[in-house]
Amino acid sequence: MLDRDNFLRAENTRHQFHPMIHPIISGAHPPQIIMQGDGCYVTDIDGNRLVDGLGGLWNVNVGHNRPEVKRAIIEQMDRISYYSSFAGTATAPSIELSAKICEMAAEEEITKVMFCANGSDAVETALKLSRQYWQLVGQPTRTKFLSLKQGYHGVHFGGLSVNGAPYYRNAYEPLLGGCFQIDSPWTYRNPYSEDPEVLADAVITQIERTILAQGPQTVAAFIAEPVQGAGGVIVPPGSFWPKLRAILDKYEVLLISDEVVTGFGRSGAMFGARGWGVKPDMMCLAKGISSGYVPLGATALNKRVADAWYQGFSEQGIIMHGYTATGHPVGCAAALACLEIVEDEDLPGNAARMGARLLEGLKPLEQSCSIVGEVRGKGLMVGLDFVSDKAARTPMDPGAGIVERIAAYAREEGAIVRPAGSVIILSPPLVIEAPEIDIIVNALVRACARYDAEQ
Ligand SMILES: Cc1ncc(COP(=O)(O)O)c(C=O)c1O
Structure with a gap:
């Protein structure tokens, strides 16, 4: 055991790149x-x-090491550890979990879920499906995305493009065109006002101006976190989300709530947007869905969006998107056990x-x-x-x-x-x-x- 500990200490950063740090710094200050x-x-x-x-x-x-979650994982592994959701097959836990999420998000009229492996995947899925949605409903020019400064939406190219902090993007540009960031409604640091209502209105005005400047018929979706997490735990004024929903409705822009952190309880409501009294069109879910026991993510679509795929068959409606891990049975089994705890406790x-x-x-x-x-x-x-x-x-x-x-x-x-x-x-x-x-x-x-x- 001691040999292993010594090996781990000596080799800590030798062969591994750690995220969000220069390797020389992590070498000098090993994690x-x-x-x-x-x-x-x-x-x-x-x-x-x-x-x-x-x-x-x-x-x-x-919490760590919950016997209920470990049991669910092992029971699923005893049956089958993996089978694909592509090409005409499915596994039981993803069916059960999709039903469970739709039940938990019935208030938001969520009727469809697409699984993935993490939050960045969930964001990517939401951005892609929102563009496809607009194609399906006959407005293919709606391709642009709006988001907030200080926002964090993962690290894939789409998520990075809507990311509101330049230091995540700089090394990896050029990114997706047609993405625009608006000032965050951040009471502690903003050029407008310390009055939450005045601030919320100033940001909403900026959003409206951006939509109008771009042309509403070119804007697909607005993506935001109900409470900005990685950007520094920024809590918007209470009126901001309802006002955001209203302005997006005015121009028919979809609202994607990035609930990767806030989903399943963290902000004090089952979903962060619900805590603000708002129903988004899509939700990006990960993290708390499976409490990290097995990586899992999901993108949830409300009825308005999901129904676009049911107007009849078209080539355009084929979902040419998905991951090997989509519907992973062990991840979904872990999530079912975790969500039971979220509700029961x-x-x-x-x-x-x-x-x-x-x-x-x-x-x-x-x-x-x-x-x-x-x-x-x-x-x-x-x-x-x-x-x-x-x-x-x-x-x-x-x-x-x-x-x-x-x-x-x-x-x-x-x-x-x-x-x-x-x-x-x-x-x-x-x-x-x-x-x-x-x-x-x-x-x-x-x-x-x-x-x-x-x-
Ligand atoms: C709001 C938000 N969206 C997306 C992500 C990306 O999730 P992941 O790191 O699982 O890819 C994160 C990660 O912290 C996040 O906080």
Whole structure:
């Protein structure tokens, strides 16, 4: 065992490119090796047992090592581990899961689901099917996509093209043409107003102007996250999503809700858009669908969109899209077990309650810590925005390494938290309870106090 541990430490970054980091930096600061998990805790290679403030990567919503999920996976593997959804075959779990998702999203009139392996796939599927939808309903010029700055929609070429942060795109351009980003309704940092209503209206006006400038007959869809996650946990004003739905309806533009993070409870409602009282035309789902036990994603279509394929047969309507992993039986079996837990244990409700406790516990840092500009969040998505100048709200330069230092201190205090640019992101499992929330809060409060004491 020790031999293996020594091998892992020595070889940690030798043969593997890690995402979202320069390989030289990850070589110099090797990633922490996580060996085990149970519930809201993980144990690293050095034997440290830590509260998982990230829930893996916003995804282990039911917690680690759940016997029900493992049992479902093994039972499915005992039957068959894989068979294709192409070419006239299907497997049982994908049939059951598609029915389950349509039942859970009946309020949104979701009637069709297409499976894939992850969130980036789910976004790609939504973008492609939205273009196909417009072809099927006789408006083939509707091909363009709108999205929000600070938005994150995965890493495939389509998703990158609608991504609202240039640093994800720069190395991989040129991307898809016809994609336009609009200012995010971000109360803490925007050139318009701190008044949420004025801000929401300013952004909606910008959306309308962009649609009109492009020509409504050329715009296929608007894609957005109900709460922007990777962009820094940006919670829009409460009126923004209803106003967004209204303006898109005015010009018949489809609304794609990227629910990869918010889907299945994280923002305190079963779906993020539902939390804003809005029914999207499509939803991108992944992460919490299978809590990371097996990779899985899905794109859900409402009746309005799905019905376009049922106007009669046409070559145009053939869905020339799909992945080897589409409908993966083990992924779907894991998801069925996870979604049962989400419902039985009311994880959206717990996310709302525990999220409020987390936010309340961390909010005082805005006053007590010299570099915390804002603590914000919704449900179990919380962000601490670090600044180099509080009055000017200047984001802390990620190159300064200060946010990483705070995260490292928090880890020494018993919680894994995620530094992402100038923000620390928290997204613990949705099964978390008060004692573990308090461990995260205390770890960050002590980490910030330690930083200030060192100045
Ligand atoms: C909103 C959103 N969409 C899409 C993705 C991409 O998902 P994946 O990393 O599973 O490809 C993510 C990942 O974090 C996400 O947060």
